[in-house]
Amino acid sequence: MGKLTSTLWLILCVFSHPVLANSQYNMRKGVTDISNNVYQLHMTIFIICCVIGVIVFAIMFWALIHHRKSKGAVPAQFHESTKVEILWTAIPFVILIAMAVPATKTLIAMEDASKADLTIKITGSQWKWHYEYMGEDVEFYSILSTSQDEIANLADKNPNYLLEVDKPLVLPINQKVRFLMTSDDVIHSWWVPDFAVKKDANPGFINETWTNINEEGTYRGQCAELCGKDHGFMPVVVVAKSEADFKTWLADAKQAKQKAALADAALLDKTLPKEELMTLGEQVYMANCAACHQPTGMGLPGVFPALKGSPIVLGDIKDHIDVVIHGRPGTAMQAFAKQLSIKQLAAVITYKRNAWGNDTGDVIQPSQIQAALDAKVEAN
Numbered sequence: 118m119g120k121l122t123s124t125l126w127l128i129l130c131v132f133s134h135p136v137l138a139n140s141q142y143n144m145r146k147g148v149t150d151i152s153n154n155v156y157q158l159h160m161t162i163f164i165i166c167c168v169i170g171v172i173v174f175a176i177m178f179w180a181l182i183h184h185r186k187s188k189g190a191v192p193a194q195f196h197e198s199t200k201v202e203i204l205w206t207a208i209p210f211v212i213l214i215a216m217a218v219p220a221t222k223t224l225i226a227m228e229d230a231s232k233a234d235l236t237i238k239i240t241g242s243q244w245k246w247h248y249e250y251m252g253e254d255v256e257f258y259s260i261l262s263t264s265q266d267e268i269a270n271l272a273d274k275n276p277n278y279l280l281e282v283d284k285p286l287v288l289p290i291n292q293k294v295r296f297l298m299t300s301d302d303v304i305h306s307w308w309v310p311d312f313a314v315k316k317d318a319n320p321g322f323i324n325e326t327w328t329n330i331n332e333e334g335t336y337r338g339q340c341a342e343l344c345g346k347d348h349g350f351m352p353v354v355v356v357a358k359s360e361a362d363f364k365t366w367l368a369d370a371k372q373a374k375q376k377a378a379l380a381d382a383a384l385l386d387k388t389l390p391k392e393e394l395m396t397l398g399e400q401v402y403m404a405n406c407a408a409c410h411q412p413t414g415m416g417l418p419g420v421f422p423a424l425k426g427s428p429i430v431l432g433d434i435k436d437h438i439d440v441v442i443h444g445r446p447g448t449a450m451q452a453f454a455k456q457l458s459i460k461q462l463a464a465v466i467t468y469k470r471n472a473w474g475n476d477t478g479d480v481i482q483p484s485q486i487q488a489a490l491d492a493k494v495e496a497n
Contacts (some may be wrong), residue, residue: 125173129234131246131378132203134252135368138352142157144156144485145310145311146161147310147311147312147313147330148311148312148330148332148334148336148357149311149312149313149328149329149331150329150331151223151226151227151312151313151328151329152310152311152312152367154204154223154226154313155313157201157224157225158219158220161216161219161295161386162216165216168203169212171278173177174474178211178494195323196399199243200304223262227313227326228326230295230296230325230326230327230340231329232293232404233289233293233294233295234289234292234293234294235250235288235289235292235293235295236250236251236252236294236295236296236297237249237250237251237286237295237296237297237298238296238297239296239297239298239299239307239318240299240300240301240318241298241299241300241301241302241306241307241318241340241351242300242302242305242451243302243303243344243347243351243449243451244340244344244345244347244348244350244351244408245258245259245260245261245351246259246286246351246353247259247301248286248305250367251297251468253367253371254371254374255367255370255374255453257284257370258284258456259283259284259285259286259353259354260282260283260284260404260405261279261282261350261351261352262273262281262282263278263279263281263284263350263405264284265407265412266315267475268350271307277337277341278351279349279352279368280337280339280349281352281353281354282352282353282354284356285335285354285355285356285365285405286353286354286356287355287358287363288328288330288356288357288358288361288362288363289330289355289357289358289359289363289364289368290330290331290332290333290358290359291329291330291360292329293327293329293428294327294328294329294330295326295327296314296316296325296326296327296328296432297323297324297325297416298316298317298318298319298324298325299318299320299321299322299323299324299328299448300319301320301451302320302449303320303345304318304320304342304344304450305317305318305340305342305344305351306318306320306340306341306342307338307340307341307353308338308339308341308353308357309328309336309337309338309353310338310341311336311338311343311459312328312336312346312355314326315341316328319462330357332357333357333358333359334356335354335355335356335362336354336355336356336357337352337354337355338352338353338354338355339351339352339353340352340353342381345449346417346420347408347409348349350408355483364366364379377458380458380460381458381459381460381487383484384460384484385461385483385484385487386396386422386481386484387482387483389460389480389482390465390480391467391471391480393464393465394464394467394468394480395464395468395471395472396464396469397460397461397464397465398464398465398466398467398469398472399467399472401457401464401465401468402465402468403451403455403467404439405465406465406469407458409421409449410422410423410424412475413473414469414472414475415473421449422472423467424475425472425473425474425475426474426475430470430475430477431470431477434466434479434481434485435489437466437469437470438462438466438481438485438489439484439489441453441465441466442454442462442486442489442490442493443460443493454490459483459486459490460483462481462483462486463481463482463483463486464481466478466481466486466494467481469480
């Protein structure tokens with residue numbers, strides 16, 4: 118009797134709510150009301166399934182033991198029972214209804230993105246996220262910041278390996294934030310487990326979802342759709358701030374954008390030295406271009422063209438600038454006009470035209486980039 122009691126106590130401990138809640142293999146509660154509701158639904162249905170399993174297997178083993186042939190059991194001679202048929206139809210029906218009612222309420226709440234305090238447009242592209250705060254004149258790209266040395270196993274991996282970005286999405290707590298999801302190229306999926314938010318970003322369509330964060334902190338996720346060879350290098354990082362801190366951050370972001378515009382304007386009359394542009398250009402290239410064209414500039418045969426010896430890189434400067442700032446529709450080559458400053462664009466093009474033995478000697482100035490941008494605006 119003591120062994121049986123100990124076994125039952127062990128089973129109760131293993132399946133107790135606190136133990137399951139803290140298990141690394143269990144769904145997390147998250148930091149929103151919706152994520153907590155999803156967790157509670159998960160636990161409720163899990164416990165129901167466990168109870169059903171215990172009852173079914175208990176009855177089955179009881180029948181095997183007490184109605185075995187060695188005890189002289191004789192099979193019943195009937196093929197159907199109306200009462201049994203009604204019973205095993207009604208009970209599962211009641212159980213399903215009991216599970217469906219709270220699940221339906223949660224699903225309806227998850228789809229209700231109305232009355233939002235803040236709207237953010239999220240655009241996925243290979244392999245980064247573009248965040249635009251609607252009506253606030255603030256937008257930026259969020260790019261993986263894990264070093265190439267870590268990815269190539271040349272350096273120790275930090276705790277947030279492949280889950281770190283240069284610019285996280287910043288959100289306020291205790292406010293309803295509406296997300297508009299779309300894509301520039303293929304299907305992506307924006308997923309943050311702590312918010313219970315996972316929504317596809319489809320090219321040519323806009324999906325919507327929302328969140329309302331209860332706690333300050335940093336929350337990490339990633340693209341949950343197989344979106345290409347660097348699918349595993351497209352993380353999501355969200356920093357949740359208090360309402361006051363968020364307002365301060367938003368004001369600073371607007372001010373930083375104005376300062377960047379003034380800095381770009383000040384560069385138009387300057388001639389930057391080649392050494393400075395090459396140093397900056399290498400940094401920009403490694404952060405934005407190396408994933409496709411490789412750090413060596415050799416590209417991936419049949420997938421991404423090599424830049425070493427490329428007719429575009431070695432050809433007309435205007436054509437090269439046009440490809441970098443406006444991209445190539447229908448290909449993986451993105452438009453970098455909004456992603457990089459005119460100094461960064463000038464630097465990375467200068468770097469490409471002089472790295473890996475290209476040695477054209479060309480030095481691209483920010484004024485040339487601005488002229489190309491202005492020409493495009495006039496053409497449209």
